Structures are given as structure tokens and as C-alpha cells.
């Protein structure tokens with residue numbers, strides 16, 4: 706199979722490239738930057754897309770810039786249709802149709818573009834990556850207090866998402882969404898923060914003192930508090946606490 710992956714240099718893309726290779730699929734990696742196995746192209750301008758897609762049967766679309774994903778996805782779909790791509794797998798986020806966040810509206814618009822493109826497709830929605838949740842905490846690592854919100858998260862390892870994506874790109878298109886994918890447990894953000902602090906060597910008491918939980922008003926916080934970004938059932942992969950223990954120095 707000739708497979709092109711967008712976003713293959715990103716947080717999820719790197720382990721996904723590794724998982725594809727482990728499954729015997731050598732991907733072509735669409736990137737704006739030169740590198741091994743890279744096809745240089747820019748999804749915003751469209752430059753390089755026809756060359757990147759030449760001879761491609763399957764596209765795994767992970768790229769994002771968190772601002773203009775609909776435009777990038779539209780360009781990719783037009784080029785994929787012209788190139789005769791037989792299957793496009795798109796990664797979205799759990800709750801994009803329920804949580805009133807601008808980025809989620811853009812991801813939902815991308816889902817619609819994919820569904821209406823005429824290219825055979827499969828859409829997977831995943832919950833937040835461990836890296837994303839851990840990023841909130843590491844950004845505050847030099848502060849005396851670690852601020853959290855009174856919302857739950859169901860973080861998942863990128864390895865688990867990558868494994869699911871490999872199974873989807875090697876199967877037939879479903880012309881719709883497959884079951885949402887979330888991590889193994891739903892926990893309050895404050896508990897995840899305490900786990901992150903403890904993984905850095907703090908005692909249980911010190912972690913308790915360091916983490917502060919805020920309550921935000923408004924529809925966005927209410928949607929997160931209601932867990933509209935979680936799947937309602939435990940999923941695969943390592944737990945956040947075990948992932949945090951492997952992230953020395955972050």
C-alpha cells in the first residue's frame with residue numbers, strides 16, 4: 706500500500722509513523738520541512754500537493770495548525786480526489802459537535818468536508834493525548850501553585866491512538882465514523898495534576914498542597930465539566946500516571 710501521512714512529524718504523527726513501519730507500511734510523510742521520507746508540501750497554499758499524492762492509495766490526515774484546518778483539509782481533499790485516492794482516514798476529537806470551542810468547530814467542519822468530498826473515508830475521534838494534558842502542567846512547572854479547572858479528562862497515549870489508526874488505514878473505508886477512542890480512565894484535572902507532581906518526586910501531601918482547582922463560569926467550562934469530550938467507556942493504553950513517570954524533566 707502507498708500511504709501518505711500528513712502531520713507525520715507532529716506529537717501523534719511520530720509514533721504513528723513508527724507504528725506504521727512496525728506493521729510493514731513505509732509511509733510517505735507530507736511536511737513543509739525536508740527530512741527522511743518527506744514529501745515537501747504545504748496544505749495551506751497547496752504547493753507540492755499533487756506531487757506528494759502521486760500514486761497514493763491511502764491518506765492518513767493528522768496535520769493541524771489549530772487556526773485554518775478547514776482550508777488545509779479542503780485543499781488536501783481536492784488533491785486527493787484528483788489523484789484517485791481510495792481511502793482517507795481523518796482524526797478528529799471527541800465532542801467536536803458538543804463543546805463550544807472554536808478549534809472544535811473547525812474540526813467538525815473538516816469532518817463534514819471529508820464526508821462530502823467523494824473520497825472514500827473513515828473518521829476517528831480521540832480524546833486528549835497525555836502530552837496535551839501534561840503540557841498544561843509542565844508549562845506551570847516553575848510556579849509555586851499548579852492551576853487546574855474542575856473538569857475531567859480522559860487522556861490517552863499517542864501510542865494507543867497510533868495503533869488504532871494503523872488498524873483503520875489497513876482496513877476498508879467505513880464511509881463514516883468508527884467508535885470514539887478514549888484513554889483508560891476519566892479523572893478530574895486536579896487529580897491528573899497531582900499524579901504529574903508526584904511523578905516528579907513530590908510526596909502525596911506536597912502534591913495536595915501544590916494543586917489548586919478553579920471553577921470557571923460559562924458554556925465552554927460547563928461542557929467540559931459535563932464530560933462531553935469523553936467517551937463514556939474506558940479505552941486502551943497506559944494510564945496518565947504511568948505516562949507522567951516516563952517524562953523526566955518536563
Ligand SMILES: NC(=O)c1ccc[n+]([C@@H]2O[C@H](COP(=O)([O-])OP(=O)(O)OC[C@H]3O[C@@H](n4cnc5c(N)ncnc54)[C@H](OP(=O)(O)O)[C@@H]3O)[C@@H](O)[C@H]2O)c1
Pocket residue numbers: 711712713714715716717718735736737738746747748749750766767768769770777796797798799812831832833834837838
Ligand atoms: N492534542 C490532542 O490532545 C488531540 C486529541 C485528539 C485529536 N487530536 C488531533 O490529532 C492531530 C495531530 O495533533 P498533534 O498534536 O500531533 O499535532 P502537532 O504536534 O501540532 O503537529 C502538527 C502537524 O501538522 C503539520 N502541519 C501544520 N501545518 C501544516 C501545513 N500548512 N502543511 C503541512 N503540514 C502542516 C506539521 O507538519 P510540519 O511542521 O512538518 O510541516 C505537524 O506535523 C490533529 O488533527 C489534532 O486535532 C489531537
